[in-house]
Structure formats: structure tokens, C-alpha cells
Amino acid sequence: DGGITQSPKYLFRKEGQNVTLSCEQNLNHDAMYWYRQDPGQGLRLIYYSQIVNDFQKGDIAEGYSVSREKKESFPLTVTSAQKNPTAFYLCASSVDWSSYNEQFFGPGTRLTVL
Amino acid sequence: AQSVSQHNHHVILSEAASLELGCNYSYGGTVNLFWYVQYPGQHLQLLLKYFSGDPLVKGIKGFEAEFIKSKFSFNLRKPSVQWSDTAEYFCAVNAHSGGGADGLTFGKGTHLIIQP
Numbered sequence: 743d744g745g746i747t748q749s750p751k752y753l754f755r756k757e758g759q760n761v762t763l764s765c766e767q768n769l770n771h772d773a774m775y776w777y778r779q780d781p782g783q784g785l786r787l788i789y790y791s792q793i794v795n796d797f798q799k800g801d802i803a804e805g806y807s808v809s810r811e812k813k814e815s816f817p818l819t820v821t822s823a824q825k826n827p828t829a830f831y832l833c834a835s836s837v838d839w840s841s842y843n844e845q846f847f848g849p850g851t852r853l854t855v856l
Numbered sequence: 857a858q859s860v861s862q863h864n865h866h867v868i869l870s871e872a873a874s875l876e877l878g879c880n881y882s883y884g885g886t887v888n889l890f891w892y893v894q895y896p897g898q899h900l901q902l903l904l905k906y907f908s909g910d911p912l913v914k915g916i917k918g919f920e921a922e923f924i925k926s927k928f929s930f931n932l933r934k935p936s937v938q939w940s941d942t943a944e945y946f947c948a949v950n951a952h953s954g955g956g957a958d959g960l961t962f963g964k965g966t967h968l969i970i971q972p
Contacts, residue, residue, distance in 0.1 A: 775959050782865065784946060785900075787959035800959050832900065844890075845960060847900040 746848035748833050753853045763818045763851045765833035772838040774816035779830040791816055792839035827855045858883035858951045862963035869937055870971050877932040877966050879947035889930040890948040942970045
């Protein structure tokens with residue numbers, strides 16, 4: 743089945759540790775995105791990548807980093823510099839970087855920093 | 857930068873009631889508009905979208921939305937809701953600022969509860 747996978751579903755980390763969230767898609771999509779979802783806040787864009795080996799900061803990029811070395815993979819690292827990392831993280835992809843294209847979402851990773 | 861406002865954070869309705877969820881956006885140029893739904897325990901999925909043409913768009917599961925450019929609105933409607941419509945609904949905008957998909961701007965969401 744084609745789709746987006748995110749792992750793990752739940753992740754616990756101690757404060758001060760970096761953690762990397764996985765996102766893989768087999769849809770052959772060029773563009774990929776990371777969003778953060780907090781209760782009552784909707785989704786906010788962290789980083790996006792329009793094509794492999796390229797990525798751009800979104801609205802709340804501070805304390806996060808990404809890489810896009812392969813078309814199908816767009817991992818997100820939550821660094822110790824992120825002041826409030828506990829949240830639900832959603833990865834998405836779209837066919838290409840045209841604004842006409844629907845974004846498809848993964849199941850999400852719930853990160854809890856203790 | 858664009859922004860999206862959803863008027864109701866929580867809505868409770870009885871089955872068979874009519875539904876209208878408000879969505880307003882702020883951006884002076886051309887926009888693409890979306891409604892996404894997140895059912896309990898499921899992925900966020902697209903309900904419907906508007907790019908151009910007929911301002912009344914129909915989506916899955918009997919939902920429709922009307923784009924009113926003069927009011928910067930894209931309200932979601934359903935004539936008769938079902939218990940299975942219980943979910944969180946998000947309005948989203950993608951502005952044509954240079955033509956690229958630099959991510960969607962989402963509203964804060966409306967949590968809809970349908971009582972049997």
C-alpha cells in the first residue's frame with residue numbers, strides 16, 4: 743500500500759536530549775512537510791522540502807533540524823534547544839511543490855519530553 | 857502572511873441536525889482552500905478543496921463548502937450529520953505567494969461531537 747509512515751508512534755525522551763522522528767513515503771512525492779499539532783492550536787509548519795537535497799524553514803523552525811538526502815525520507819530532529827518539545831508531530835507529502843496539490847498525512851508521532 | 861480563523865472550537869449537535877462550520881482567512885491574493893478532517897485515531901485526511909471555478913465544492917461523505925471571496929470565507933456544511941461525523945475539522949489555506957507549496961496554514965480546528 744502507498745502511504746506515509748512515521749515511527750515510532752509514541753516517543754519518550756529526557757529533557758536535554760536530541761531525538762529524531764522518522765518519516766518515510768512511498769508515493770514518489772517530491773515535496774514533504776513537518777507540522778506540529780498542539781491542543782487548541784491547530785497545525786503549525788516546522789520545515790518543508792520542495793525537492794530532495796533542499797529544505798526551507800516554516801513558521802516555527804527554531805529548535806528543529808531536518809535533512810532530505812533521499813526522496814522518500816524526511817527525518818526531523820528535535821534538539822535540546824526546542825523549549826517546549828512535547829507535542830504531536832505530523833509528516834505530510836504532496837506530488838510536487840505546486841500549491842494546487844493535496845497534502846497527504848502520516849499517522850503522527852507523539853513526543854513526550856520528561 | 858496568511859492566517860486562518862475558525863469560529864467555533866467545540867460544536868455539539870444531535871444526529872440529523874444541519875452543520876455549518878465557519879472559516880475565514882486573511883490574504884489579499886489568490887488562495888487555495890482546504891478542509892481536512894481527523895477522525896479519532898485516524899490520519900488527517902482531505903474532505904474537499906477549492907482552487908478555482910464553481911465556488912460551491914462538494915467533498916466526501918456529503919460535505920460541501922462555499923467560497924465567498926468578498927467575505928474571505930470558506931464555510932463547511934452538511935445538511936444532516938451522523939454520529940460517525942464526530943471528529944476534528946481543520947480549515948487550511950495555501951496562498952499563491954510565488955507559486956510554491958510552502959506549506960499549509962491551518963486554523964485551530966473545530967472539535968465536532970455528534971450525539972446519537
